Amino acid sequence: MPSAEPIIELKNITKDFALGGMFFNKTLLRAISGVSLKLHTGRALSLVGESGSGKSTIARLIARVYALTEGEITFHNRPIAAMKRQELAEYRSDVQMIFQDPFGSLNPVHSIGYHLVRPLTLHNRGLSREDVKQKAYEMLEQVGLSPAADFIDRKPHELSGGQRQRVAIARALCANPKVLLADEPTSMLDVSVRLGILNLLADLKDKHGLSTLYITHDIATARYFSEDIAVMYAGHLVESGPSEAITSTPRHPYTQLLIRSVPNPAREDDPTSQRRATDIPLWTPKSIGCPFVSRCPLATDICRQTMPKETPIAAGHNVRCHHV
Amino acid sequence: MSSDPLMQVQNLTVDYVTEDGIARAVNDVSFDIAKGEAFGLAGESGCGKSTVAFALARLTRLPGLVSGGQITFDGEDVLALTGQNLQNYRWNKVSFVFQSAMNALNPVIPVSEQILDVIEAHKAGDAAFSRARAIEMFELVGIHPDRLDDYPHQFSGGMRQRICIAIALCLQPKLIIMDEPTTALDVVVQRDIIDQINELKNQFGFSILFITHDLGLMIEFCDRIGVMYSGELVEVNDAKTIFTAPQHPYTIALGKSFPPLSGPRVRLEGIRGAPPSPMNLPTGCSFQPRCAKAIDVCATKPANLEAQSDGGLARCHLLNP
DSSP: OOOSOOSEEEEEEEEEEEEEOOGGGOEEEEEEEEEEEEEOTTOEEEEEOOTTSSHHHHHHHHTTSSOOSEEEEEETTEEGGGOOHHHHHHHHHHEEEEOSOTTTSSOTTSOHHHHHHHHHHHHSTTOOHHHHHHHHHHHHHHTTOOSGGGTTTOOGGGSOHHHHHHHHHHHHHHTOOSEEEEESTTTTSOHHHHHHHHHHHHHHHHHHTOEEEEEESOHHHHHHHOSEEEEEETTEEEEEEEHHHHHHSOOSHHHHHHHHHSOOTTOOSOOOOSSOOOOOOOOOTTOOSOTTTTTOTTOOHHHHHOOOOOEEEETTEEEOOTTO | OOSSEEEEEEEEEEEEEETTEEEEEEEEEEEEEETTOEEEEEOOTTSSHHHHHHHHTTOOOTTEEEEEEEEEETTEEGGGOOHHHHHHHBTTTEEEEOSOHHHHSOTTSOHHHHHHHHHHHHSOOOHHHHHHHHHHHHHHTTOOGGGGGSOGGGSOHHHHHHHHHHHHHTTOOSEEEEESTTTTSOHHHHHHHHHHHHHHHHHHOOEEEEEESOHHHHHHHOSEEEEEETTEEEEEEEHHHHHHSOOSHHHHHHHTTSOOSSSOOOOOOOOSSOOOOTTSOOSSSTTGGGOTTOOGGGGTSOOOEEEOTTSOEEEOTTTOO
16 A cells, blocks of 8 residues: 555545425435545546446545535645635646546537647646647647647547547646546447557556546456545445455455446356345435445344444455444 | 257348448348347447347338348248238337337336337237236336336336336247347346346247347357447357357457456457448458458458358458468
8 A cells, every 4th residue: 555645635525415495495415425535646546336326426526526515625635625716726737537428528619639729728828839739749649649640630520439538638638637537438438449548547647647536337447447446335435445355355245246246257156146236225414324234135233223434454455334 | 050040130231321322330240049049249339230130120210221131030031021010020029128228218108008008009908908917027027016107217227127128028029139238227237137137038938139249248148149340240159159269359359358357457458449430441351450460361352251160150361261
């Protein structure tokens, strides 16, 4: 485990969304419940969980798209909620997002060059027009779109999905970021080009010492790409630790279920699940106990009463379960 | 080849007519599906696998056009069916489960009506019989019959997909075409539904045409697999061989595009480049520009799908010199 201090730290954060109603009968949904995480320079952390588990909400909280309900997120020990003006502008260039859909995240009426020149001029004031153009070429080469001259004047619709996602990555790099938040960057792409994008992100992470948050529902690519994995269930962090430990010796019943569910032709045993999947519970500020209790084969009375504390079971490997 | 084919597809060719010319989405595809067999079509988006499914269901609409080949189901010429015979073929003999469970059900009418509609349109019987059948189907896919009169939005994605499976099963067809039935679902729900389809298949003995891009899932679920690339079958073999000893460079590369959950963490390369546009296919073998093993002849001469020593079929100059 890295000993250096984290670049971004999530301290017991909680996020509620209003579902409807007003004043006294307002219905709240607790999307994130007491999550603590650390992002380190030059390392990748994967957030794994099913849809609705709160993975993307965490990325948006870090990017300050949403405001926190409780808790604190710090960047170099400085709370991001307190940032204003110049400091906030710098934070926004230090933390860049890559979105799932490269068909929707690029503007169809602008050229590839425009998508890069905009952030380059916004985040590097004082560069001459020639320098900006030069840098745009470099960015394209860096993400494997070479020769850059072939791409710079094209429109997004002339590129394939994989190439568009490379443009989105180049655009994020234009701000010279220290942290990349990649929200399902490969799930809309053809299977054969997904690994190319993951390999590119891994190379950039090593080359620039980027701290990367990789959000995915595919635990196999999480293991392939990242050093650490954090597993989310209904807004709770249920297990976190080194990727190898999480995938080879999962301890939380949900992580075990998740790994057993992944198609794996190499598996010898019969993976038939014992019980039928039920829905993720709707979590509200009034909910108590462990959110996984309705699906958990180990559930007992205490699980219905209190959410277990995070328990370390090996170096950096933490589990939240009463029965571990 | 299987001994007792239920459905035979011979030299199927499907074109899309566009303003800029004709795009050949499916080119000379032949395979058959035996009784009780799960046959898989694997490949990336745009390789023509869904177009094959639509042609088999006789759902090809302009600008799509079945321009060649023959489809035989239980001795019947499917492409020649009209009127009552065609209606009898759909749902009574062959039914479908499509990818977007969220959109396949009409949101403004209760699901009960949508199941009853299928039963009443295709089978004679009174209302009480249809209702009893619908309740039976709900129980079969593990949803409480009390929820029969609920609207689609009151169910989760997994349950809606199960309802679609119930609708596909209610007339006891001999073949169910499943086009990416679990792609929009989470892995845990996917596992649950796949297990359930397996159980039902063992119970009723229907055949399945299973379509997905997830090769791992397909190898687990299917008996035999055909791998498609830009409208052509490039390899056909039993699922086990596709996993342990794939022959075609595309199948090998596709297999290496899914990182494993166990074993050493090694760098995998995926496949360079992108699939070709059907409007602008490369000369020779269509996989040749992305193939790491391409030789000179690959760029000039198309390869043929030929029998291999392991009992399968493959389309590659390296394997069929």
